Amino acid sequence: MLKGFKEFILRGNVIDLAVAVVIGAAFTAIVNTIVSSIINPLIGLVFKASSLDKALIWTVPAIVPHTDPAQFKFGAVLGAVITFLAVAVVVYFVFVLPMNHMRERAAARAAAGLPDPEVPPTETELLIEIRDLLAAQQRTE
Template identity: 65%
Template sequence: MLKGFKEFILRGNVIELAVAVVIGTAFTAVVTSIVNNLINPLIGAIFNAQSLDTAWPVTIPSITGEDATIHFGAVVGSILSFLIIAAVVYFVFVLPMNTLKERAEAKRKAGRPDPDEPESELTLLSEIRDLLAERPTGEAHQPKH
């Protein structure tokens, strides 16, 4: 039982996932700070609200007498946070990793024909010629008389 648990914990995917969660949490704190302390006040000043959380309020009358208020600014703030996080993740992590992956793939394929492409007759004939040229002259097939 402990051996299975040890194997599970030491798998690369579990460790990578744990690191991703920690980095994601720290990154979320940075983005939240940017939105709350930079973007919210700017938009709040434009729309005469204290922050995005209180911007664009819509009050809905209630039967019980207590009106409900929808704050569309809070939704916009959440969307901005998501877009900022998505942009940074893409440009800082995904794009560089894809570029490195493409470069490694190009290096690996350098000098080798694409296996999906069928070889042309000219290529095959050139290979046969080269193989025949490499053979010693004594091995050539001599016709019988």
């Protein structure tokens, strides 16, 4: 049971996913800071509100007596859309665009018949080569 768990945890894609989650959380903090420090003050200038959460609020009087009026917070929705677009822009320009560029270069190299840049041997390949050299050396002695 522990062996299976260890294999699961040490898989490359699980580690990559964990790194992506941590970087995503850190990136969310950056985007939230940009929205609260730059975008919200700009909104405050336009809508006379301290943030989008307090801007563009439509209040409907209560129908039932002794209840609070309903508030539709369109500014909060607009803030969420702006935050999403900021994240999407950064993800596109930092991750997607460079990856697409690398794929295009690889496809162009393949179409031109150029070999891929030499990839260094893996540790396993090196260990196999060392083992074979040692075995050949022992046979000659």
